[in-house]
Amino acid sequence: MTDLSSRTDPRLCVPCRLAAIGAVVAALAGGFAYVAGWLTPHRLTTRAIIDQFQRNAGLHEGFRRNHAKGVCVDGYFESRGAAASLSSAGVFAAGRIPVTGRLAIPGSNPTAPDGSSPIRSMALLFRQADGQQWRTGMNSAQLFPVHTPEQFYQQLVAAQPDPATGKPDPARMKAFFAANPETQGFQAWLKDHPPSSSYANGAYYSVNAFYLVDASGHRQAVRWSMQPETPYAPLTDAAKADPSWLADDLAHRLEAGPLRWRLVLTLGAPGDPTDDATRTWPDDRRQLEAGTLVIEHASAQSDGACRDVNFDPTILPTGISPSGDPLLAARSAAYAVSYQRRTREVALGAH
Amino acid sequence: MTSPHRQSNDFSGPQKLLHWTMAVLILAMLFVGVGMVSTVSRAHETLVDLHRPLGIALLLLVIVRIAVRLRRGSPPLPDSMPPAQRTVARLSHVVLYALMVAMPLVGWGMLSAGGYPVTMAGAFHLPPILPADVRLFALLRTLHAWLAFTLFGVVLMHLAAALLHGLVLRDGVFGAMAPRRLRP
Numbered sequence: 001m002t003d004l005s006s007r008t009d010p011r012l013c014v015p016c017r018l019a020a021i022g023a024v025v026a027a028l029a030g031g032f033a034y035v036a037g038w039l040t041p042h043r044l045t046t047r048a049i050i051d052q053f054q055r056n057a058g059l060h061e062g063f064r065r066n067h068a069k070g071v072c073v074d075g076y077f078e079s080r081g082a083a084a085s086l087s088s089a090g091v092f093a094a095g096r097i098p099v100t101g102r103l104a105i106p107g108s109n110p111t112a113p114d115g116s117s118p119i120r121s122m123a124l125l126f127r128q129a130d131g132q133q134w135r136t137g138m139n140s141a142q143l144f145p146v147h148t149p150e151q152f153y154q155q156l157v158a159a160q161p162d163p164a165t166g167k168p169d170p171a172r173m174k175a176f177f178a179a180n181p182e183t184q185g186f187q188a189w190l191k192d193h194p195p196s197s198s199y200a201n202g203a204y205y206s207v208n209a210f211y212l213v214d215a216s217g218h219r220q221a222v223r224w225s226m227q228p229e230t231p232y233a234p235l236t237d238a239a240k241a242d243p244s245w246l247a248d249d250l251a252h253r254l255e256a257g258p259l260r261w262r263l264v265l266t267l268g269a270p271g272d273p274t275d276d277a278t279r280t281w282p283d284d285r286r287q288l289e290a291g292t293l294v295i296e297h298a299s300a301q302s303d304g305a306c307r308d309v310n311f312d313p314t315i316l317p318t319g320i321s322p323s324g325d326p327l328l329a330a331r332s333a334a335y336a337v338s339y340q341r342r343t344r345e346v347a348l349g350a351h
Numbered sequence: 352m353t354s355p356h357r358q359s360n361d362f363s364g365p366q367k368l369l370h371w372t373m374a375v376l377i378l379a380m381l382f383v384g385v386g387m388v389s390t391v392s393r394a395h396e397t398l399v400d401l402h403r404p405l406g407i408a409l410l411l412l413v414i415v416r417i418a419v420r421l422r423r424g425s426p427p428l429p430d431s432m433p434p435a436q437r438t439v440a441r442l443s444h445v446v447l448y449a450l451m452v453a454m455p456l457v458g459w460g461m462l463s464a465g466g467y468p469v470t471m472a473g474a475f476h477l478p479p480i481l482p483a484d485v486r487l488f489a490l491l492r493t494l495h496a497w498l499a500f501t502l503f504g505v506v507l508m509h510l511a512a513a514l515l516h517g518l519v520l521r522d523g524v525f526g527a528m529a530p531r532r533l534r535p
Binding site: 004007008012014017018020021024025028029031032035036037044045046047049064104130131132133149246307308309310314315317318322325326328329330332333334336337338343344346347348 | 357378381382385386387388389390391392393394395396399431465466467468470474476478483485486488489490492493503507510511515518519520521522533
């Protein structure tokens with residue numbers, strides 16, 4: 001701007017004013033960079049969590065960054081209407097709504113053997129007639145090992161394979177568990193509950209607590225689970241030897257007919273923790289059977305309807321609302337990054 | 352978009368109100384957007400719940416604003432302004448309008464393509480404007496971020512230029528959009 005001096009009042013301190021303008025612009029740009037997390041590399045972000053998954057298991061393009069190995073299922077939910085007085089959500093009104101789902105094992109490797117984890121997961125998307133959706137991601141363990149996103153990240157870091165052995169360093173894992181005693185409940189639960197022989201005969205739990213909200217706005221703390229109609233059986237050695245028995249077994253069972261789970265709502269009492277997935281509620285809490293999940297078909301995740309779904313557990317219809325559990329927001333935020341990355345990879349030709 | 356019969360050297364009252372309302376909301380949206388995709392804190396839920404309805408509100412506002420601008424035009428730029436600067440000013444305004452329209456549409460389209468419900472508040476949600484398609488989602492998601500960075504950059508340049516006019520050049524350009532009380 002060569003003509004600036006000819007166009008300004010000579011009494012003005014032009015450099016001072018230009019500096020002030022620069023300061024305003026720099027403050028806004030700096031604030032933006034700070035909020036984005038670019039200035040604080042040690043602050044935990046969504047990207048850091050997903051990056052750590054990639055460091056632990058390598059990059060598997062086009063796949064979910066966690067629970068990468070799974071199978072798509074679909075069917076419907078038949079509500080008994082028993083929970084309609086507690087929640088205004090359409091899913092709880094008596095009737096039937098379609099469900100898209102996914103059964104999976106934890107971990108970022110889509111070709112990991114099924115026996116690599118004692119945990120399985122069931123993710124569901126209920127499509128209400130009014131266009132609202134209920135998405136939930138459940139685990140076969142009633143408890144979660146950690147309470148906060150920061151602990152979750154530290155657990156991932158501790159589990160990063162040692163380059164020398166290709167396996168997590170047991171000493172680091174031990175140190176993590178010792179430093180985070182909240183993890184003991186989960187460990188004990190696993191010891192008492194050996195994994196079932198099939199996706200079909202496992203129960204799946206909501207991981208986090210939520211609230212049911214009735215038509216007048218009253219909130220009821222809730223945790224839910226899918227309880228299998230198929231009786232529990234322990235895992236056999238023959239199954240363990242087959243790296244993909246879970247999907248094969250499921251397909252085999254579905255040939256004989258649909259599989260069913262009862263949706264059981266466990267109602268929290270005042271004082272029960274709603275913000276801590278490492279703690280269960282007392283066994284005597286009231287339970288309510290809301291309806292039956294019926295799974296009719298399974299298909300490979302490469303072309304099933306579940307492939308394109310982000311099972312973000314905070315996508316809820318009115319009548320269900322998230323609790324203050326810090327993991328819930330972190331799950332939503334991190335799943336979004338996983339979804340963004342894998343869809344980008346698909347768009348660029350990964351699949 | 353300058354109307355030849357325009358008399359005043361000022362934007363009209365409704366134009367100023369739209370401009371300043373949108374200025375505050377757009378800056379808020381940019382910070383909300385970049386924050387919600389980064390944070391793992393509980394703020395994530397609040398920010399996402401804010402981002403969608405605010406985006407649609409901005410889409411409605413920019414439609415009204417374009418209609419008002421086409422009807423009322425804009426005050427002439429001062430004669431002291433060199434032609435190159437006039438061109439930059441006009442171009443930057445066209446880019447701002449284009450981004451203000453594109454950002455909410457790309458966001459809405461992106462959620463549609465991802466199969467997400469486009470929730471506004473409570474049970475109220477908008478219909479999808481595109482079919483569910485992850486490749487489309489990926490494209491629009493990337494576009495949404497890059498358009499946001501571009502918008503933030505253009506907004507900063509616009510702000511710097513406005514302040515230059517108001518504090519240094521004092522040629523009436525800033526005053527044309529300033530609230531009456533703030534006119535230098």
